[in-house]
Amino acid sequence: MLPLDDEPAASWAVRFAHRYRMSVRSLLASMGITANAWTLQNFQSGLDTHHDVICDALGLEPQRLFAPSELSLASQHALDRYFTEYRPLHSRNKPGSRFCPRCLADRGGGWKHLWEQPLSMVCLDHQVFLRTTCPGCGGRPWSSRAWLDGFAPGWECARLLKRVPSGRGRRIPRCCFDLRDGVTDEPVASKHEVNTQQLIDRLASNSDRGDLRWPLFDQEFQFADVLSLLFEVLSASDPHGGGSPFSVGADPQWQMSRLYDGVAILSETDPFAANEHLLRSLGRHSRQAPLYASRAAAHTTHNPILTHIALSANVATMSPSKQLTYRTASRRPSYPTDATRRPTEGFTPREQELSLAWIPQALWPGTISEHLRKDDLDRATDALLLGRLGSNRSWQYLAIENQLPASYRTRPPARLRWLRKRDLRGTLHQELEDLGVRLAADPPPIGYHKRRLRTFDGKWVHSCTSRVVAQTGSPVPGIDSREWARLFWTVYTGGDIRLAPAPLGLPCMPKEHVDRHLSLVNRPEVTALLQDIRRCIEAAAGEEDDGPLTWAPP
Numbered sequence: 001m002l003p004l005d006d007e008p009a010a011s012w013a014v015r016f017a018h019r020y021r022m023s024v025r026s027l028l029a030s031m032g033i034t035a036n037a038w039t040l041q042n043f044q045s046g047l048d049t050h051h052d053v054i055c056d057a058l059g060l061e062p063q064r065l066f067a068p069s070e071l072s073l074a075s076q077h078a079l080d081r082y083f084t085e086y087r088p089l090h091s092r093n094k095p096g097s098r099f100c101p102r103c104l105a106d107r108g109g110g111w112k113h114l115w116e117q118p119l120s121m122v123c124l125d126h127q128v129f130l131r132t133t134c135p136g137c138g139g140r141p142w143s144s145r146a147w148l149d150g151f152a153p154g155w156e157c158a159r160l161l162k163r164v165p166s167g168r169g170r171r172i173p174r175c176c177f178d179l180r181d182g183v184t185d186e187p188v189a190s191k192h193e194v195n196t197q198q199l200i201d202r203l204a205s206n207s208d209r210g211d212l213r214w215p216l217f218d219q220e221f222q223f224a225d226v227l228s229l230l231f232e233v234l235s236a237s238d239p240h241g242g243g244s245p246f247s248v249g250a251d252p253q254w255q256m257s258r259l260y261d262g263v264a265i266l267s268e269t270d271p272f273a274a275n276e277h278l279l280r281s282l283g284r285h286s287r288q289a290p291l292y293a294s295r296a297a298a299h300t301t302h303n304p305i306l307t308h309i310a311l312s313a314n315v316a317t318m319s320p321s322k323q324l325t326y327r328t329a330s331r332r333p334s335y336p337t338d339a340t341r342r343p344t345e346g347f348t349p350r351e352q353e354l355s356l357a358w359i360p361q362a363l364w365p366g367t368i369s370e371h372l373r374k375d376d377l378d379r380a381t382d383a384l385l386l387g388r389l390g391s392n393r394s395w396q397y398l399a400i401e402n403q404l405p406a407s408y409r410t411r412p413p414a415r416l417r418w419l420r421k422r423d424l425r426g427t428l429h430q431e432l433e434d435l436g437v438r439l440a441a442d443p444p445p446i447g448y449h450k451r452r453l454r455t456f457d458g459k460w461v462h463s464c465t466s467r468v469v470a471q472t473g474s475p476v477p478g479i480d481s482r483e484w485a486r487l488f489w490t491v492y493t494g495g496d497i498r499l500a501p502a503p504l505g506l507p508c509m510p511k512e513h514v515d516r517h518l519s520l521v522n523r524p525e526v527t528a529l530l531q532d533i534r535r536c537i538e539a540a541a542g543e544e545d546d547g548p549l550t551w552a553p554p
Helices: 010-021 023-028 038-060 070-085 101-106 180-186 191-205 223-235 252-266 272-280 290-296 304-314 319-327 378-388 396-400 408-420 423-442 446-452 458-472 481-493 511-522 524-539
Strands: 212-216 219-221
Touching: 023 180, 038 212, 038 304, 070 101, 070 223, 070 423, 070 446, 070 511, 180 212, 191 223, 212 223, 219 304, 252 272, 252 408, 290 524, 378 396, 378 423, 396 408, 396 423, 408 423, 446 481, 446 524, 458 524, 481 511, 481 524, 511 524
Parallel strands: none
Antiparallel strands: 212 219
């Protein structure tokens, strides 16, 4: 008795054992095979290593048996990819299988791999909906291990009956309902439902082909994206009686009605009309709804077609940052690499957000016009504004990365309000944009971010400076090791001494005092001392920095 086309190993074993009036467990034991797994998938995996024994018993040359059909494999692969990309924590399937009573009658009790797939809702051969439960006991076929020890043929339900008194010496009866008896009362699928099942099979079979595209809204999308959109519609609903919408236990007619809603979205030519279908299908409070994009998108990757519909219909009410957040599914998205920052001047060399390694704690003197600053500490605020260009980083994140207090997050918005009142915001934005383009074209030879991390502990910097000054002596009389540590930190990190970590920071240090210290850097003996301090710190940190001691953009 050879396996039928697309027949699972368990179905063949039941038919083969019934021919000799044996249980499946006894039949396999006679071949020297121990049967422990009872689910359809695990049972077939357990027989993979015994193909030679089974082929010898059947009088065949060694070959692979029980191969699923291409459509069954394609459906399984499409679901696995969807759950990998969109629902990594979503429970999907339970043991069991659907069935078509007419196919069971035609195949002599032989089942199909395809019936184990949740995407199989309609039998295309007979154009009827598949059954999910036995009409006799209400259980799902192949969902228990009872078939391993039964003698029933493949068309009989082998489940043990529930709510039957049990006790010593009593045997629990089996259902033994003839699953072929349902041929007269099967719900017939309409033409639209048959076409929907054929469409899903076609999309699943060609989801790996990159040369095929689905035209929609004057664009072309891959078949895998079209199929995942239908899955999103199905995922946004709860089946009758609970459970997963991607389970073989779900009602096939309910699944088909939900997927038909997704097909209606694909039939639209206008994104606004498609959005109305989408909102009715998903619900305005579902996780795919764009109204809650900033909260949900950080945890969920969105389907490209769904994203296009949602953004096209809501572009007038969603801010650019929220659109970008929804499109990239990230709390800190960056602009696409082909985005035009200034349409009148074409593409800029900067294709993504600026690296924080290029930005010092306070921008270099002279890079921003003096009339745009209230005080000298605005250079630190401008550094945060520069780091914000082309990205959606939070102000608090930028402040902490620049070794500033978290409370510094309120200064950039306040500075922008101050500039807006004086009609200078556009001027500052233009100067920062030009500076960002120059830095992207010619990055600084200094990694400011790593230098800030190396000198994060002010006490350690002071300790290293004290050792070097004790060995070489102070090149300028009257300046102690603490002052040399402050000068080194300012030059090495590009920061402001008033914002240095404790105990180096001096919040009330006059600007004139700061300028007088920085003027010492040009003296050769001072530069030599700072280089000695740098080598001491980098050697202690176990890192070597090949960049110059200080740098400023040309």
